[in-house]
Amino acid sequence: MKTICFYFQVHQPFRLKRYRFFDIGNDHYYYDDYTNESITTKVAYNSYLPANKLILSLIKKHKGAFKVAYSISGLALEHFELYAPEVLESFKELAATGQVEFLAETYAHSLAALKTKSGFKQQIEKHSEKIEELFGQKPTVFRNTELIYSDEMGLTISELGFKAMLTEGAKHVLGWKSPNFMYCNSLNPKLKVLLRNYKLSDDIAFRFSNSAWSEHPLTADKYIGWINSHDQKEEVFNIFMDYETFGEHQKADTGIFDFIKSLPEVAIKNKFKFATPSEVAKSFNPISAIHVPYPISWADEERDLTAWLGNELQDEAFNKLYKLKHLVDKVDDFVLKKNWQYLQCSDHFYYMCTKFFSDGEVHAYFNPYDSPYDAFMNYMNVLSDFELQLKEATKGMDEKTLKIASLEKELEETKKQLKSIQTKIEVRNEVKPVAATKTTTSKSAATKTSAKKITKTKTTVKGTAKPKATSKSAPKTKGKK
Known part of the structure; x- marks a missing residue:
């Protein structure tokens, strides 16, 4: 059915x-x-x-x-x-x-x-x-x-x-x-x-x-x-x-x-x-x-990320936004936290898209700006004020405190990445081997089976590095289909 x-x-x-x-x-x-x-x-x-x-x-x-x-x-x-x-x-x-x-x-x-x-x-x-x-x-x-x-x-x-x-x-x-x-x-x-x-x-x-x-x-x-x-x-x-x-x-x-x-x-x-x-x-x-080593989406004909991160305007705004995360993590202010949520919305980067030649009508849907450049300038002005607000809210913290907080964050992310790699190794070791269908008693057959297992283990450990690398180097990226 x-x-x-x-x-x-x-x-x-x-x-x-x-x-x-x-x-x-x-x-x-x-x-x-x-x-x-x-x-x-x-x-x-x-x-x-x-x-x-x-x-x-x-x-x-x-x-x-x-x-x-x-x-x-x-x-x-x-x-x-x-x-x-x-x-x-x-x-x-x-x-x-x-x-x-x-x-x-x-x-x-x-x-x-x-x-x-x-x-x-x-x-x-x-x-x-x-x-x-x-x-x-x-x-x-x-x-x-x-x-x-x-x-x-x-x-x-x-x-x-x-x-x-x-x-x-x-x-x-x-x-x-x-x-x-x-x-x-x-x-x-x-x-x-x-x-x-x-x-x-x-x-x-x-x-x-x-x-x-x-x-x-x-x-x-x-x-x-x-x-x-x-x-x-x-x-x-x-x-x-x-x-x-x-x-x-x-x-x-x-x-x-x-x-x-x-x-x-x-x-x-x-x-x-x-x-x-x-x-x-x-x-x-x-x-x-x-197998999807690079991110995909349902947007545009390319089905990639270029509707949001496909040009220099989008990349600059996106990177500047997330550079502020370590400051946001340190404040306990309802309004700042709410603004942080709203400013992360993917639509802001979508309005900066310059792919109008292929998906113009879709990208223009409910778009409040006359051009991608207007969208970029407006967003960056807002982001600049938001950054000033964050710095004012964290003014009591000295540079050393903020630097330590940033390093702690990096260390936490590294630990999570290592744990992720370990999980992948364990999962692949569990999934890859195929159960034997016959009972082999000869010494040579046992040796051959052992060699295959060693080879598979090596292949698994080698392969785990690839997803990590591709995640960091994903291609720069609403349109719909």
């Missing part, structure tokens, strides 16, 4: 107001409240509320046969608490059905995984606590910002106790293999990896209303027919997309809500099953490991 796994991303950033050079040191409030409220309210009434109402009705209609999953960033949850509490209540109604799963992610929808392992873990823990507080679920499946994933990130997620992680079924990673199977992390096979079927996902998310598309109009029967035409051995079809697809990217008058309304009934008639990511992870065994 083929299984369909629906997952939707929900996120809204705290957009910055126009912050000029002369505001540095004088104005310590950075956010455009009017824009943030108006956009959140607009999307709530166009998308979130009608989509949640429809999903709830489908769950009730199909009595447990229809299920979905959401990943809602911590910043989006704060938006709902501030500007659209009715959206939060509608998500709680969905949670109460028992047919909806809420995933963990970085609280600030950040790129912390690329820079600071400790900060990455802190955000995940903060987000998981928020999800449990609001929806009564402790997440067991993780989805990183924009589906960013690498072998090293997967290992970190497994160390935090998660059972599965989502990412993109990128063609350059899969090669000839299909995304419609379960895979596992190459450094810790216990972590299962669900891969997005980007073609089937984008048929809904991006091509649905395109009248020039050869398959337009898309109907539920046609869509389920495409899935049915796949090899019967292909087990699970992961359909992942932005929740704003429903009513915002694809307006109501395109028929998107009617399409989703009819889809479950057609799928169930064709003996398809719907499952949440955690159910998929429990139901299917990995067919192999997926």
Whole structure:
């Protein structure tokens, strides 16, 4: 029986107001409240509320046969608490059905995984606590910002106790293999990896209303027919997309809500099953490991990080931001900590993207700036004031204290890296050897077997250095597909 796994991303950033050079040191409030409220309210009434109402009705209609999953960033949850509490209540109604799963992610929808392992873990823990507080679920499946994933990130997620992680079924990673199977992390096979079927996902998310598309109009029967035409051995079809697809990217008058309304009934008639990511992870065994030495994402045609870290503007802003972490760790100020969260949001770097020639419409979506350079200057002005605030807050600490704190942080990171290497060695030594199928009593056979084990052990120890190196030298990097 083929299984369909629906997952939707929900996120809204705290957009910055126009912050000029002369505001540095004088104005310590950075956010455009009017824009943030108006956009959140607009999307709530166009998308979130009608989509949640429809999903709830489908769950009730199909009595447990229809299920979905959401990943809602911590910043989006704060938006709902501030500007659209009715959206939060509608998500709680969905949670109460028992047919909806809420995933963990970085609280600030950040790129912390690329820079600071400790900060990455802190955000995940903060987000998981928020999800449990609001929806009564402790997440067991993780989805990183924009589906960013690498072998090293997967290992970190497994160390935090998660059972599965989502990412993109990128063609350059899969090669000839299909995304419609379960895979596992190459450094810790216990972590299962669900891969997005980007073609089937984008048929809904991006091509649905395109009248020039050869398959337009898309109907539920046609869509389920495409899935049915796949090899019967292909087990699970992961359909992942932005929740704003429903009513915002694809307006109501395109028929998107009617399409989703009819889809479950057609799928169930064709003996398809719907499952949440955690159910998929429990139901299917990995067919192999997926090797991702360099980070991938679901963004743009390249499926890499260049939507956020692909030019000098983005790199400079990103590096300057995380140079401040050792100061942030030393302050105990609610406002500074909150600003630190908001400034890490990946959208700020996304607005600086210069890849408009290939994905212009996507990168311009809800972008408050006239150009990437305006985005960069505005962000750097805000960051300069934030840095002044941090230095003022840590002024009582002398240079020696701060230097020791910085060295302690570096030592802590080194210890974690060494522990990570040791874990990889232990895991590979446990997984690599193949159990013997015969009992060999001859001395020569025993010697040969022993030699093979020694060779495998050497190969394993050699190989462990590679993931560490590639993590540090990842290529410089929203667009969507």
